[in-house]
Amino acid sequence: MRYLPKSPAERQQMLAEIGAASIDSLFEVIPAEYRLARDLNVPRQQAESEIIDYFRAAGQKNATGYASFLGAGAYRHYRPVIIDSLVQRGEFLTSYTPYQAEITQGTLQAIFEFQTMIAELTGMDVANASMYDGSTGAAEAVMMAVRITGRHKAVVARTVHPEYREVMATYAKHQGLPSTLIGYDTETGRVDLAALEAAITEETAAVLVQSPNFFGIIEDIPAIAALAHAKGALLIVSIAEAVSLGVVRPPVEADIVSMEAQSFGVALSYGGPFCGVIACKEQYLRQMPGRLVGQTTDSTGFRGFVLTLSTREQHIRREKATSNICTNQALVALMATIFLTVYGKEGIRELAEHNLAKADYAAKALSAQSGVKLLFNGAPRFHEFVLSTVESPKLWSQRLLDEKIVGGVELGRWYPELGNATLWCATELITREQIDTAAKVLVEA
Amino acid sequence: MTTDATTPQIPTGPRTLGKVRPHQTQNEALVFEKSSPGKRAYKLPPLDVPAVDVAALLGATRRDQRAELPELSEIEIIRHFTRLSTWNYAIDLGMYPLGSCTMKYNPRVNEYVARIEGLAEAHPYRPDSLAQGILEVIDLLQRCLIEITGMDAITLQPAAGAHGEFTGILLVRAWHESQGNARKKILIPDSAHGTNPATAAICGYTVENLKSNAEGGIDLEALTRQVDEETAALMLTNPSTIGVFESQIHKIADILHAKGALLYMDGANMNALVGKARPGDFGVDVMHLNLHKTFSTPHGGGGPGSGPVACKAFLEPFLPTPVLVQNKDGAKHWNYDRPQSVGRVRAFYGNTGMFIRALAYILANGPDGLRQTTEDAVLNANYIRKKLEDDYELPYKTASMHEVVFSDKRQAALGVKTGDIAKRLIDYGFHPYTVSFPMIVHGALMIEPTESESLEELDLFIAAMRAIAREVEQTPELVKTAPHSTRVSRLDEVTAARKPVLRWRPAE
Numbered sequence: 022m023r024y025l026p027k028s029p030a031e032r033q034q035m036l037a038e039i040g041a042a043s044i045d046s047l048f049e050v051i052p053a054e055y056r057l058a059r060d061l062n063v064p065r066q067q068a069e070s071e072i073i074d075y076f077r078a079a080g081q082k083n084a085t086g087y088a089s090f091l092g093a094g095a096y097r098h099y100r101p102v103i104i105d106s107l108v109q110r111g112e113f114l115t116s117y118t119p120y121q122a123e124i125t126q127g128t129l130q131a132i133f134e135f136q137t138m139i140a141e142l143t144g145m146d147v148a149n150a151s152m153y154d155g156s157t158g159a160a161e162a163v164m165m166a167v168r169i170t171g172r173h174k175a176v177v178a179r180t181v182h183p184e185y186r187e188v189m190a191t192y193a194k195h196q197g198l199p200s201t202l203i204g205y206d207t208e209t210g211r212v213d214l215a216a217l218e219a220a221i222t223e224e225t226a227a228v229l230v231q232s233p234n235f236f237g238i239i240e241d242i243p244a245i246a247a248l249a250h251a252k253g254a255l256l257i258v259s260i261a262e263a264v265s266l267g268v269v270r271p272p273v274e275a276d277i278v279s280m281e282a283q284s285f286g287v288a289l290s291y292g293g294p295f296c297g298v299i300a301c302k303e304q305y306l307r308q309m310p311g312r313l314v315g316q317t318t319d320s321t322g323f324r325g326f327v328l329t330l331s332t333r334e335q336h337i338r339r340e341k342a343t344s345n346i347c348t349n350q351a352l353v354a355l356m357a358t359i360f361l362t363v364y365g366k367e368g369i370r371e372l373a374e375h376n377l378a379k380a381d382y383a384a385k386a387l388s389a390q391s392g393v394k395l396l397f398n399g400a401p402r403f404h405e406f407v408l409s410t411v412e413s414p415k416l417w418s419q420r421l422l423d424e425k426i427v428g429g430v431e432l433g434r435w436y437p438e439l440g441n442a443t444l445w446c447a448t449e450l451i452t453r454e455q456i457d458t459a460a461k462v463l464v465e466a
Numbered sequence: 467m468t469t470d471a472t473t474p475q476i477p478t479g480p481r482t483l484g485k486v487r488p489h490q491t492q493n494e495a496l497v498f499e500k501s502s503p504g505k506r507a508y509k510l511p512p513l514d515v516p517a518v519d520v521a522a523l524l525g526a527t528r529r530d531q532r533a534e535l536p537e538l539s540e541i542e543i544i545r546h547f548t549r550l551s552t553w554n555y556a557i558d559l560g561m562y563p564l565g566s567c568t569m570k571y572n573p574r575v576n577e578y579v580a581r582i583e584g585l586a587e588a589h590p591y592r593p594d595s596l597a598q599g600i601l602e603v604i605d606l607l608q609r610c611l612i613e614i615t616g617m618d619a620i621t622l623q624p625a626a627g628a629h630g631e632f633t634g635i636l637l638v639r640a641w642h643e644s645q646g647n648a649r650k651k652i653l654i655p656d657s658a659h660g661t662n663p664a665t666a667a668i669c670g671y672t673v674e675n676l677k678s679n680a681e682g683g684i685d686l687e688a689l690t691r692q693v694d695e696e697t698a699a700l701m702l703t704n705p706s707t708i709g710v711f712e713s714q715i716h717k718i719a720d721i722l723h724a725k726g727a728l729l730y731m732d733g734a735n736m737n738a739l740v741g742k743a744r745p746g747d748f749g750v751d752v753m754h755l756n757l758h759k760t761f762s763t764p765h766g767g768g769g770p771g772s773g774p775v776a777c778k779a780f781l782e783p784f785l786p787t788p789v790l791v792q793n794k795d796g797a798k799h800w801n802y803d804r805p806q807s808v809g810r811v812r813a814f815y816g817n818t819g820m821f822i823r824a825l826a827y828i829l830a831n832g833p834d835g836l837r838q839t840t841e842d843a844v845l846n847a848n849y850i851r852k853k854l855e856d857d858y859e860l861p862y863k864t865a866s867m868h869e870v871v872f873s874d875k876r877q878a879a880l881g882v883k884t885g886d887i888a889k890r891l892i893d894y895g896f897h898p899y900t901v902s903f904p905m906i907v908h909g910a911l912m913i914e915p916t917e918s919e920s921l922e923e924l925d926l927f928i929a930a931m932r933a934i935a936r937e938v939e940q941t942p943e944l945v946k947t948a949p950h951s952t953r954v955s956r957l958d959e960v961t962a963a964r965k966p967v968l969r970w971r972p973a974e
Contacts, residue, residue, distance in 0.1 A: 066832025080584025083599030111558030153625035195670030292590030292814025294770035345664035352766025
């Protein structure tokens with residue numbers, strides 16, 4: 022087997038030195054009836070060229086070359102080439118969690134830079150080294166708020182990504198953590214502030230909203246924060262589209278921000294690996310889940326970085342830990358760090374403005390067609406918008422597919438009250454021509 | 467002092483220690499400190515739609531202050547991250563014997579195929595008709611992992627091992643609930659990973675500690691005493707964290723099942739079993755795998771991982787939604803109609819990019835390669851054990867599988883601890899082993915070589931460990947102040963935790 026660096030003679034030599042009669046004698050500790058006496062029924066050993074052929078065929082079967090208006094928590098942005106050049110350096114790719122700081126300063130400094138960038142973008146004081154993704158990050162943020170406040174109820178906006186809410190429900194189920202769902206204003210698509218105010222009580226640990234929300238609408242964070250804080254609850258803002266922070270005001274009034282950083286240079290890859298991250302106000306640091314990198318000095322006074330505040334974590338605290346998280350998304354966080362370095366202070370704004378412009382054009386072009394209506398036009402949005410069509414999406418989406426265009430995501434499965442509504446996303450990668458074609462095909466000639 | 471003909475002596479001489487000869491690394495400031503206004507590393511194409519008035523569109527929700535992100539050119543970014551990378555140790559540079567972490571070779575074809583356009587650019591909500599290729603990849607991986615574990619059903623949704631534990635214990639809980647009683651406690655051996663008790667707590671269970679027996683395994687009498695009608699499951703790592711197979715595994719399962727409790731297996735050490743024994747055959751009800759350990763997906767400095775959960779048929783109805791199903795015509799789609807499901811544990815379907823890599827690894831190995839891999843992993847660990855048992859205390863004499871755990875008893879008597887020996891190993895060109903874990907061994911040195919080490923690298927490691935044992939006797943200060951050859955010496959962790967500096971801030 023080509024990955025195994027031993028000759029048959031070396032194996033024999035090693036067995037002789039161990040004093041073992043055969044390799045099977047090393048497995049005799051396993052009761053005989055449980056030792057597998059046959060080959061595993063998996064495909065035969067394949068040459069590298071065969072492996073590549075297999076996955077290429079799978080890629081082609083998947084279909085390529087489609088223009089896409091899909092967003093809804095997974096966004097297609099341009100990925101600068103140097104991201105993959107750099108993350109494929111073996112020293113990043115094939116190193117472990119940086120517990121041995123003297124020989125992992127590269128990873129540690131890069132994570133410190135990531136934490137800084139996320140804190141800067143979100144307007145929070147500190148950020149952690151990453152979480153699995155935006156959905157689990159949001160759930161962990163709610164549990165963090167429970168620990169901070171000592172309260173055991175959550176108020177969650179229905180405009181939070183439906184799959185994030187499902188994950189939160191799974192996490193909350195066995196923690197005695199009931200949550201109240203808050204609807205949205207049918208004109209603006211924003212959280213219904215009156216319902217929110219009524220739902221927050223002295224027992225509410227946290228209010229969880231998303232901005233831009235699942236409909237692409239930017240929430241009124243200062244107003245929501247005021248309602249939460251008036252009752253002593255914490256505000257958690259979930260951000261599924263990180264590029265929005267280039268032009269959208271950061272949620273500085275929040276206590277905790279849970280972000281999905283996939284938009285920062287991470288491939289869609291059918292939904293993962295992505296890159297969650299939690300940021301918060303400094304006073305809540307000790308309840309933060311996940312790893313943190315801190316700056317310090319070595320014995321000669323030279324600057325260096327270490328994993329720190331690990332008494333929060335499972336390998337020290339076991340069942341009293343802030344979370345059971347161990348492995349995180351370090352290499353994906355490195356992708357995000359490189360992406361943010363490439364775009365930088367000006368580029369992230371310019372990129373976000375291009376997204377805003379494409380979506381504005383697309384929303385107007387598509388909703389100008391007869392039988393198509395733009396919903397939630399009463400509040401600012403980033404690069405997603407909701408269309409309602411007279412015709413069933415099943416019908417027009419097939420016409421779009423025939424033109425190699427994937428239209429918006431059907432919302433009915435999560436919001437039955439919205440009927441034929443679909444959620445569309447236009448990033449910088451969609452072209453005017455594709456938008457114009459989609460507008461033409463959307464309505465039957 | 468032990469010497470034998472097959473182990474090379476550590477070459478020493480000017481500037482050389484074992485396989486190490488120092489070379490330059492470059493200093494590199496934080497990326498923010500290198501920034502100058504006006505530098506660019508990007509260029510957007512011209513906007514082909516009308517520009518918008520951001521202030522008019524966003525009003526009060528517009529960002530008025532830019533984030534302090536760095537401004538650099540492309541060459542500076544390449545050098546920045548390349549210089550940082552040279553400060554890391556990696557599997558690509560040498561042996562990385564972290565016990566229970568399975569730091570094996572990460573094949574490059576895995577990286578190549580995960581980046582094939584049709585797979586890497588697939589949106590998770592694309593219609594199933596445009597996703598049949600990736601769904602077939604997922605289906606084949608699921609079938610391979612079910613075969614390897616001997617289980618009946620699987621979910622690939624969990625993002626990492628601890629997330630898999632969470633999912634697995636939720637399955638346990640949901641099943642007990644369906645039987646009318648969720649039960650109250652989870653039994654966890656004192657040798658377990660910290661994620662096990664942390665997971666049980668998150669799932670609403672109390673943790674009851676199970677003391678290991680004199681061989682470091684499960685004490686059947688204690689188990690019989692502690693399992694009762696309120697026990698939901700035992701979380702067992704097998705082979706255990708001392709690298710020992712629980713030879714009484716069938717009795718353990720019987721004791722649990724007799725009281726209606728389930729056997730959860732932490733699959734962290736599955737690299738000792740693939741192709742040789744299947745947990746499904748020896749009584750395990752539910753388990754997780756770590757694709758980033760056993761199945762060669764890269765650790766990447768701490769992640770991403772992937773933690774599939776395999777289970778017996780009676781737990782299948784409770785798997786997270788959605789599950790992959792096949793139509794009569796062979797087309798595949800996701801089924802969301804799962805009334806007994808524990809719910810979702812993650813958005814979308816899991817760390818799909820890791821599925822592609824793990825399947826590439828399985829295909830590259832085939833049944834013969836997978837078996838040979840396991841055999842070599844066990845052979846390597848036993849070879850190290852044999853070669854080091856004269857110099858380091860072996861607290862448990864039970865046969866080792868894929869890893870071996872020594873203690874620092876002899877060295878500690880001279881004032882040198884496992885953590886010091888680990889740091890000194892760095893000077894010899896190796897990543898340290900796992901230090902002070904498992905906790906049932908005082909001053910543990912937990913060594914897992916994996917199958918990826920050649921005889922030459924193993925012998926160099928053994929020679930280094932022996933040389934350090936001599937240093938402990940002759941020049942203990944040299945070991946206690948190690949490492950001596952790294953960019954930074956031991957870092958002040960106490961100050962880092964007392965006065966946390968977790969981000970860069972611009973100078974006032």
